[in-house]
Structure formats: structure tokens, C-alpha cells
Amino acid sequence: MTTLTRGRQAPAPAARARPPRRRRRPWMTITLFVLPALVLFLLLVVAPIAVALYASAFKWNGFGGLPTNFVGWDNFTRLFGTEVFRQDVWHLGVIILLSLGVQLPFSLAIAMLLHRRVRGRAVYRLVFFAPYVLSEVITGVLFSLLLSPDAGLANQLLGAFGLESAWLADTGTVLPSVFLVMTWKYFGFHMMIYLAGRQNIPEELIEAAQIDGATPWRVFRHVTLPLLGPTIRISVFLSVIYTIQLFDLVWILTEGGPSHASETMAVTMMEFGFGRNQVGYASAISVVMFGLSLVFALVYQRFVMRRDLEGAATSMGDHR
């Protein structure tokens, strides 16, 4: 994420240095370059949001032109009243907690290990990052075979120690199992971010702390960790936003079951939109997801990442 911070910082001095002359030509160029992206953005991002907002106020099966049966907030009141949706919110909370409490610290630990000069470091990095490159669908299929209660490799191996589990086939174990698969797929990605962040910490600071007699733990706690702050904050941000929209993996692994025990908002939306042809209701779910993501993104950037975005937190990117 260094690139991000650097990218945001860079234009400031450059813009200041350039004398303000001849406004017309830059505007032409700007328009020319921005227009295609802007058109795509409006068409594929803004318009869909608008349509979803509009449709969420109607009872509509999606057929026959525009919706006509206006129901106001009814879709939303029904939504918040259903057990399934309340469970979705609960699952969201659980997965966010697990991600922040287990997945990210784990990634951080691996990143710290791989920052040292370990033999075969490049190989480890490659192997740990590889799952992230796989598509979610492939990951899902792979793990539904691995975790198959009867014939799966996991139970064949663990069975030898009497540690068999129902994995995805039990309401109690399904959510942790899904989280396990998520972690397998994404810890390499967060590890990579942390590694990049770690490499940007000047070794002088670490050395200085060591010369002052700090133990490895204190070096990590009081030098490395604070300087990794911006990186950690961005990875938390990505993790939470991803969790709000979690769909593909769950859909392939469990379709939200058994008994909705691993259902997410996006899965519920899919079931109502495509399975039940209740497009208005499904749009309401998508609006809630959008709202959640938007509010989280704004609040988080305003209060947590503000210093990072101003580029005042560290000297990242400036030294060397």
C-alpha cells in the first residue's frame, strides 16, 4: 500500500511547482481522458445504484418494464423483521471479528517471519500468496471436496487422530469452516501488504532500538507495529469491506446452509432476486449492503485513516 500513499502525496508538490498558465488546453485533455472512464462509471456504477435504490421501494418480480407497485419502506421493514436477515447481520459480525482477531494477526506474524532472511524465503512467499490468485469458485470447489464429511481428505487425515468434523455439514461448525477457507485464501494477500509495509520501515530505526537494548518483542511492539499502522489500517479496511460483500465462496461451499447457518447478505439477495423473483426485496438487501459499505468506508476514512491519507503518519516513501 506504499504505492497508494505515495500516489496521493506525489501530485501535491508537482501541482504547486507548475505555473498556472493556459487553462483551455488542459481542460480539453482532461475531458478527453476522463470522459470514457466517467461514462463507464456512470453507466456501471452510478446508474445501477440508482436503479437498485428505486427498485427497493417497489414490490416487483422483475418482469415487464418498470415496477409499478410502490410499497415505500415495506421491503426494508420486512427485511429487518426476518430471522434470516438478522442471522446475516450476526454472521457478518462474527466473520469480521474472526478476520480482525485471527486472520490479520496470523498474516502479520507470517509476514514478520518472512521478512527475515529465512532459507527459501521467496518460495514461501510464493506458496502463501498462491491461494489469493485462485478464483473464489475454484477455492470453493477445492474445499468442498477436501472437507467432504465422508470421503474428504481432511477427515481421512484427521480421522487417524479421532478429530473428524462435520465441517460444512453442521450448523455449528459451518461458519468456522467457511472462515477457515477464507483465511486460507486471503492470509497471503494481507501477508504481502504487511511485507511491503515492513520493507518500508528504515532499518536504522530497528537498529537504533536494538542498540538501546530493546528485546525483539519490544522492537516489534514499539517500533515495527506503530510504523506499520497505515498498512494495518488499510488491510483492516479491505477485510471489512470484503466481508460485507462475501458471496462467491459461501455460495459454492454451502449455498448459505445448512439451515441458513452460513448465509450472508449477498447470498440472501441472490436467493430472493433469482430464486424467488422478488427483485424489489433483493434490491432492498443490496441497498442495505451498499449503505453499510458506504457508511463504514466514510467513517473509517474520516476517523481512522485520516492521518494516513494526509500522509503525515510516517516518513514512508520519503526516505531513500
Next chain:
Amino acid sequence: MGGRGFLLIATAVLVAGCGGGGGGGGATEPKQSQAGSPAKVTVELWHLSTTEPMKTIMAERAKEFMAKHPNVTIKATVLENEAYKSKITTLTQSGKAPDVFATWGGGVLKQQIDADLVKDLSADVAPILGGFTKASLAAYQFDGKTYGLPTDIGMVGFWYNKKLFAKAGIQQPPATWAELLDDVKKLKAAGTTPIALAGKEKWPGHYYWAYLAMRIGGVPALQQAATDKNFTTPDFVAAGQQLKALADLQPFQKGFLGAGYSTPDGQSASVSNGKAAMELMGQWAPAVQKSSGKGLGDDLGFFPFPAVDGGKGAVTDAFGGGGGLAVGADAPPEAVEFVKFFDEMANHSRAVEKGGVLPVLQGEESAVKDPNLKVVAESLAKATGFQLYLDQAYPPAVGAEVNDSVAQLIAGTKTPQQVAEAVTEVAKSE
């Protein structure tokens, strides 16, 4: 990854009708024929026959039709079951329909008809309508009008492993529900998993509930419930209780709640590899068993869903469905011709002979070669009543709620009464 959010929202909007992104339907070529020679016409054909023998048969028929009508080009889009459902939903919600498309009839087709997407074939097919069996046509007829022609019809029943039944000391397949429960106990005692079930996919579970409701309340009760939007009658609750009685015996394979139907460790494979003694499934079960596992060969048998003591439904009432072809509202006349061509006796019976579909035409039964499918075809021919799959017969939301609630009943998270209430609530809100 930020773009992902927008992707999902965009998905929501795909739902909302921004279009299916390519592969659009509707006739694309000019329809008017010029004086003398007929103009070139493209017919878009959407179907879901991705497995043999129907895959080849569909392609062959299209080729033959094009040879007969040189001005027609048939452009086929073939998708797997679930993908087909999603894609056709997206397309129809954008206000378009393919020229010819595979349909299961029932509630989904009705919604498409109400949206003016489907051609009324009544006049075109009137002369040939008499040749079809009653059960096969029912799903495509609404208010006396015909909106599609059947290509396949079948029914659900128990497919069982004769060897495993014999090993457990069961001489005869059960004729009543009480006997079935007894046999389940015997099979368990013999160390065999009695029943395979795909709990992850909810539709196979709903067969039990629907069949029990049919046996207990009779076929009219199922239709009455849909009209009254009331599924809380004692018959439906009793059906739930009987299913719960079965589930309480824990008859299903290990980890069935996470099992798929045709996956390598799923319902079909469990039966096919001799790990489970039976499954409740439609006429395609033998074909899927062949591809999902070793197959049972001559050990595979079929028995109809048993009667329930004191129930109003007859054991000869059949529950099932088939497949058919419907024609898009704006399709060229050649599209209708193709559907009729496909269902001509000489053409359709060839597909029956290959074991791809079951007879939909009267007098076609003799073309069935497979002994098990013969039993199915004969049971269907003498069926005293016929009920289409509930998730097809009812509006999509009601059908989905049936599947969902029954899955929860089997998993033990809903009571029979709660199932009845949940389905009723959704039916009332439709």
C-alpha cells in the same frame, strides 16, 4: 477489491433488469419473406441438455430441421441447469425471451406469460394436441390456452439397491409409509445407510414433504392450498410430522446437510456406489447415477412412493414433472415449426429409445427400452392423478419457501407447524 462492491451492486441491478449482457433473444434477422424465396431467419434456441444422450439429440434435430428449411439457422445456447435458470431469469426480466427455450412450465412460465414474453401456441398446435398424454401437457396450459409443448415427462419415486435391501432382510419394497419407516430401521440395523439426500440443494428434500402431503391430503389438497394460500391445514402439518418421524430415525448419509446432488460425494454417488440403499428422485436418477459413480446395473430397482395409512391420496397418484419447449412472443413462425418438428412421433420416439426422455405422446411407451424407465413410464401412463413439482407449480417465491422450510425441518431447525406457517405467509404475500 473496492470494485467488488460495485460488482455486487451491479449484480443486483442485473436482477433489476438492466439486461443479460449479450446472448440476447429475439429474432435478429428480417422476418418478411421476399416474393418467391423465403428470407433467411435465425432461430435462437436455449436449452439445458448438457448430458448425453439429449445433448446429441438436440443438436441432431436442429441440424435436420435446418436441412429441411434451408433458410433457417438455429443458433443454440446450451447451459447447465442452474446456470440456465439464472441466465433465462436475467434475460426475461430484461423484457426479452429466446425464440425457443426450454421450460418446466408451471409458476415460472406463468410469470413469463403474464409479462407478455411467451407466444400463445393454442391455434398452431390445436391439430396435434390430442396426441399428447394429459399429464405431460398440464404444466404448459393456463386458462385453456397452450403455451408450450412437452418434450419429457417423468415422476419421482424411490430408486433402491436390491442387494442392500436383501442384505437387510427386506423381501419386498415397502407399500406403506409405516413399512418404509420399518425398513429404514432394518437397513440401519444391517449397517447400511438407508437413504441418500442432498441437503445442500434443497429441492430433493421437498419431494418427501410434497409426496406425503399428496398421500395424506390427496392431489386436490395441494392445488386447493395454492388457491386458498393456506398450507396450515391438518394434512400439511401431518405431512411435516411424518417427514420429521423419518428424519428422527437419522436415515441419511453422514454429512448429508452439506451434500450436493450430482457432486462426487453427493446423493446420487452415494446410491450409485452402494453406500446408501435408496434415494427419492425423478426419472433421470439412473442416468445421473451412471455418471456420478460406478452405477448399480441390475441391482437398481424402482418403487413408487408408498401410501400413508388413512390418507386420501392413492398410491397411483404421481408427483413429477418434465420439460418442454416454449416460444418467445416475438419469435418467427419457424420457431413454432421447430417445436412441432421436435415433437413429431418419428422424431420424439427416437429420443425415447435412446433413453433421453420419457414418452409424452400417446402410444409411445413401447419405445422405452430400459426396464426401470419402463416401470416409470407405465406408472405414469396409469397415474390416477398428477402433481407438478411444487417449486415449479407454485409461484417461484412459494416454491422456494417450500424447499427452504422443508430443508430446515429435515435439519431439525423448524417444526412441522412452523413449515406450514412459513409457506402460508409467503403464499399470502405473493
